[in-house]
Amino acid sequence: MISKSTIEQVFETARVEEVIGDFVNLKKSGSNFKGLSPFSDERSPSFMVSPVKQIWKDFSSGKGGNAVTFLMEHEHFTYPEAIKYLAKKYNIEIEETEQTNEQKEEANERESLYLVNEFANTYFQNILHKTDQGKAIGLSYFKERGFTNDTIKTYNLGYSLDEWQAFTDEALGKGYQLEFLEKTGLTIVKEDKRFDRFKGRVMFPIHSMSGRILGFGGRILAADKKAAKYVNSPESEVYHKSKVLYGLFHAKQSIAKEDNCFLVEGYTDVIQFHQTGIKNVVASSGTALTPEQIRLINRLTKNITVLFDGDAAGIRASIRGIDLILEQGLNVKVVMFPNGEDPDSFAKQNTLEELSSYLEDNSKDFIQFKAALLVEEANNDPIKKAETIREIVNSISKIPDPIKREIYIQECSRIMDISEDVLFSTLAQINKKERSDANKEYKEEQKAFNVIKHEQPKVKVDLQYVLERKIIEILLLYGNETEDFEDLVLKESETGDLQLEPVVHKAKVFEKVYLDLQEDEMQFSDEKFKSLYYTIIDTLHQAEDFQLKDFINRLGQDMANEVTTILMEDERYRLHDWQRNHIIPKEKKETIAQLVSQTILSLRCFLIDQKVAEYQNDTLREDANLRSILEDVNDYVKLKMLLSKKLGKVVGGKI
Structure with missing residues (x-):
């Protein structure tokens, strides 16, 4: 605890x-x-x-x-x-008791998988640094790659003993269940046999964006032709290859700061770049780039630079990922390393200044790179050149921004020596086909599911809900502030007529709201607002220094979400840059007393209308006392007129 x-x-x-x-x-x-x-x-x-x-x-x-x-x-x-x-x-010391075997068993499946991965991460690091086999084989390999001790510790690199079930036996002995060892893929179970998946491999833990261990990549060091060079953890409840980027945990702050992300292929590419001093780098870990991975980068930057090996045999297939990046609305540049070099080897052989200069000098826009690559393949063949141009235009069609599309069409025209009109015509044909395919797919789905459209009924605004919500908002934002409230009371003039006269008194906002609602015995109709109202009033009564942050932290998750929604609703306009368009919404804080009075008076008028409607329904009963009902209705109508006058003065006047 x-x-x-x-x-x-x-x-x-x-x-x-x-x-x-x-x-x-x-x-x-x-x-x-x-x-x-x-x-x-x-x-x-x-x-x-x-x-x-x-x-x-x-x-x-x-x-x-x-x-x-x-x-x-x-x-x-x-x-x-x-x-x-x-x-x-935040470097805060935290005390907690070590989990017992019973507590581990009680943890749910997802948490158990994380616990197993965390244990494995610590275990593999200990083997690397504290055993003879780990030092002689694993640590020596990392040192040969040029990795420093700090780098090895930063990336939690480790080693799995070259024994069939050394890790599995250790985990079971510490109370971890075989079920979760198997589900994470750390242990392979076949009939009555079990053995370690990563036997005899150096270990690369794969972190989530927050630093949790999701899975592992293991590289074999022995010269075994039958064994795969790299093995990754299988898909699990916590590890989905298509939604993870290796190195993102260590790179995220640098990506946001530099406003660019370097994308490489392997673990060692990432680590070597980071050690050289370029930290905004991630890897797709040997899998084809996915939209989910691109969206992870999109949260941090709009700019991706893809780094290709100088002799990458699969470069033709790899550039397909560029189209995916363009579809997500990101900007793409490409860097090719010299023949025989990859990001790992090149970073190892060059200083930070040399590496940075190379990346800057050799960074090409995607269209320049793709055109140069495809033109080389076409080898002056007119038919192949036509196919090349169509393929480039097809990539341009993926870009959602029409201005960027036009600029790239102009660039393609210049590079490929072909008129812009032809390229725009080709682009229009591609877009038309895509729309046609999309419409066809939509119609087929409609037919398959037999979807029948119904006209949506008009949504009626629940005024009472809106006003109750507004009261909660006022209490949260201004409840503990003291304001001058102007109450309008009926007084007899010298001529004997009744008229509204202002009486000013000082009070805290929550006291004013509470007393006004109590005076009319008004109750909240929404149960969630009702609960929140009494919680807020009680807190404000007891705490002299009401801190909104502390109040939210003490609420349950559902109630905290409701409070957040209420508080942030008026911030929505900032998302649309109204101020840049010279539209400056009036701050509520300038007229708190007016806002409080207006809201409560509006709620009272609404409830009176409801009461009058109830009386009108009562007149339809056979046993109704019409005279009594009419007298009550008349009283309510007079009260409504009085409140309306007050409301008019509050809205139009100045408090």
Whole structure:
């Protein structure tokens, strides 16, 4: 168990913008930050972070909360795991008892897989550094690659003994279940036999974006022609190859800072670049690049530079990944290394200055690279040249931005010596075919599922819900502030007429709201708002210094999400850069007292209308006392007129 004081220290220290900034490229937007949603595939930012309120809101998915809830949503952490992650990030000492075998058994499957991977990561590192076999074979290999001790520790590199079940026996002896050893792929089980998957291999742990161990890559060192050179962990509940980029955990901050990501193929390419001093580099780990991997990079930067080996046999197939990158709306550049070199060897043989200069000098736009490559293949053959041009235009068609498409068409025209009109015509044909194919697919889906369209009914606004929500928002934002409230009371004039006169009194916002609602015995109709209302009022009554961040941290996840949604709703306009268009919304803080009075008066008027409607229904009953009902209705109508006058003065007047 984590102590309460430690949890409070974590909440006090953690900054939501810093925590989320490790996963999402945030840009300043007024007093807030905005970025692309990490929970959906989007190209326009709908993700907002408020440093003042220490909360975040994702308008595309509806999710929101504080730093802890972000980690729970994004990284699928449990609450304790999120606290431990933040404690580690902010160098906060955290006390917890070691898990017993019984506790390990009680952990759910996903958590158990992480526990097994973490144990394996520590085990392989210990074997590398503390055993004779590990030092003689594994550590020697890494040293031959030129890796320093700091680099080896940074990437948690390790070694698996060249024994059939050394790791498996050790894990079982520590209380880890064979079921989870098998599901992570660390142990292979066949009938009554079990043995280590990574026997005799140097180990490359694969981290999530937050640093958790998802799986492993293992390279064999023995000259065994039957064994694969590299073996990766199989797909599991926690490890999906298509959604992971090797090195992203170590590269994410540098990618955001440099606003560029270098994409390579192998583990050692990443590590050698990082050691040389270029840290914004990741690898697809031997798999074909996927849209999910590209979207991971897209959260941090719009710019990708793909690095190719000088003699890469599969370069023709590899460039297909460029089209995927273009489809996601990212900018692509390509660098080719000299013949016989790869990123690992080239970085090893050059200084940081030399490597940086080479990358800058040899970086080509994708169209220049693809054109040069395909033209070389065409070898002056007119038919092949036509196919080459069509293939380049096909890549350009993937770009969602029409301005970029036009610029690339112009560039292609210049490089390939062909008119822009022909290229634009070809582009139009490709787009037309894609639209036709998409429409055909859509119609087939409609037919297959027999979908019948119905006209959507108009959504009726629930005014009471809106007003109750507004009261909660006012209490959260301004509840503890003291304001001058102007109440309008009926007084008899010198001529004997009744008229509204202002009476000003000073009060805290939450006291004003509470007393006004109590006076009319008004109850919240929405149960969630009702619960929140009494929780907020109770907290404000007891705490002299009400801190919104602390209040949210004490709420359950569902209620915290509701509060975040309420608080961030008015921040939505910042996502659209209204201020840049000279549209400056009025800040509520300038007229808090007016806002409070207007909201409560509006709610009272609404409830009176509801009451009058109830009385009108009562007149339809056979036993109805019409005189009594009409008198009550008349009283309510007079009250409504009085409140309407007050509301008119509040809205139009100045408090």
